[in-house]
Amino acid sequence: MTSAPETKLLQTAQRLFCSEGIHATGVARIIREAGVARKTLYDKYGSKENLLRAVFRAEADMWFRWFDQDLPGTGADARGRILYLFDLLQHWFESGSFFGCVFINAVAEHEKEGGWVRGIALDHRRRINERLLSLVVEAGVEDADLATEKLSLVIDGAIVTAMVTANPSVAAIGRATAADIIDHALLGRAH
Template structure:
């Protein structure tokens, strides 16, 4: 088995198990079984569970932000509509059968106090998301304060959707985002 294939299989298994069951609940033997990669090979690729957790989170970060950006860019034409499309994407994500909330909030809750690396990756992910939203706000020529408000709406929707098992918080957050956009438009004459 080639290194890239083995690494992909291990990371796929780690993502499914860590996200689905929690990082602490899943041992390396479960990753070995789910990936069908021998334990010796697994440890050659990831010398410790900490290394595997960090790789899982980094890959999840890139995939999550990439999927969001692709959806937003292809689903909306105007800059203001792109902002609202973030919440449409969240609605789709929240409706997936394996949705368990934000993997970064979950990992920070589990390990943030004991793993500076996990805490740093979670914080970097949240900062990247905030920057993405800030870029959308800037493209819409909206006031910069709007980005922080929109991010709080999205983050709150993520947590609420996970707790209640419903995608509806994304729609509610979108309604609130629309109101914020209208307020910003009225204050600064933003194009619709």
């Protein structure tokens, strides 16, 4: 059974927006590679912009699956789950369909002052950092807010570096850096 046109469009757009860029991807190519009529795209999504919003939602869902299902499923302690997040990142980088984070990429190629895209990316970032923070707090870190900001920065750095270098193993660099951050913060507590 072949997926519904709506799903096919979403998956094709997700792939093309990330691998080729959003502006560089015309609707003609999306519908051709999705094997779908032009009218169907506009019946389902109304505009290219709304299709992009759907891609945003899809990638956000991936992150929430990580936090709400995969991480708890490990049974590890908070520190272990934070580090396991980087294993999930590596898995993403290795998937063959990784060409950067669609939020970051979208901000990069849209107007940064007054545009709607940056607002959506900020929302996403805020929600991710909430989840991160609760892990950091559970790990018993001293200055949890600072450690969370550090980890968030490392995650973004790993994503961008993986996009530029096309080398999935940068996730391990991120993981080691995260360990430095956490262990330094835990040391500060003991002392």
